[in-house]
Amino acid sequence: MARSLDSMLSCPAPLDHRDVVELAHGGGGRKTARLIETLFAPAFRNPHLEPLGDGAIVTVGSERLAFTTDTFVVTPAFFPGGDIGSLAVHGTVNDLAMCGAVPLFLSAGYLLEEGFPMRDLERVVASMATACAAVGVPLVTGDTKVVDRGKGDGIYVNTSGVGRVRDGVSVGPGRAVSGDAVLVSGPVGDHGIAVMAAREGIDFETTLVSDSAPVVALVLGLLDAVPDTHVLRDPTRGGLATALCEIALSSKVGIRLEEVEIPVREEVRGACELLGFDPLYVACEGRFLAIVPGRRAEAALAAIRSCPGGEGARRIGSVVAEDPGHLVLRTRIGSHRLLERLSGEQLPRIC
DSSP states (O other), X not given: OOSXXXXXXXXXXXXXXXXXXXXXXGSSSHHHHHHIIIIIHHHTOOTTTTTOOSSEEEEETTEEEEEEEEEEOOSSSEETTXXXXXXXXXXXXXXXXXXXXXXXEEXXXXXEETTOOHHHHHHHHHHHHHHHHHHTOOEEEEEEEEEOTTSSOSEEEEEEXXXXXXXXXXXXXXXXXXXXXXXXXXXXXXXXXXXXXXXXXXXXXXXXXXXXXXXXXXXXXXXXXXXXXXXXXXXXXXXXXXXXXXXXXXXXXXXXXXXXXXXXXXXXXXXXXXXTOOGGGSOOSSOOEEEEEGGGHHHHHHHHHTSXXXXXXXXXXXXXXXXXXXXXXXXXXXXXXXXXOOOSOXXXXXX
């Protein structure tokens, strides 16, 4: 979510009351944006909501706090490299980090279907506890509900988080300016392809593992080195391309990407080619995008690479004044391709 409410309220395509909710409405692309633009944003309009970032920044006394919430419906609940429990913790602390905040507290709400195996619930809870301990953030409150057999899908998890925004840091989807550098913290597409392969029982004869992980330490290292970072964003639903399209729209700038610089593991690239997916639109759960002043790009990369998990950070493009609101990729063969927000649901139920 990364457009101003003024632009949203002028959207020429209101919801049709004959429409029904589709999987694509939760995919992070055009239909998600339309739902936000025409229903949620106008209904709840307020200054804290307006930036539509990964979380809200609110001031309480002298403190700037970040507040975020997310619901996880991934299927299967257990996949190579993670599970719905650790994913819920990682996703929420990462959203706080994208606000420039140090995570402080988490909550969890469990929606369970009658008949869900208790041993699986124990695995999910243990995984969440381990993930919380690893990032040093306590889970301080929660809720549990159970629905009738056949009225759910095993387990859904909602998590919310509160964090303290770093002093001197001001990041947001509308702060990119011409001359900035676009960075990514590592290879993209791992999570979505790993979950899809596990769900469908596809054996690619290679190791496909989710990148689900906390990025808090990497982000804090970056902000220590480059406190004037302009934008932070995790490319979850809709992937890298959709996230950058939203930033270009919100900041009213153009973004140019170099395909040869975008890191994609060969096994992920091969799986995408086989299945007809574009890795630029496949979700990540342990990567982030950073847009920093161009002159600070090398310092930013060095800071990210110095942290475990950030060794694969790359500069993948630049922010330009031309073609505001558009994302353009220079391909490996030198041609140019306009990238737009995901138009449907490429891989449902992956987060």
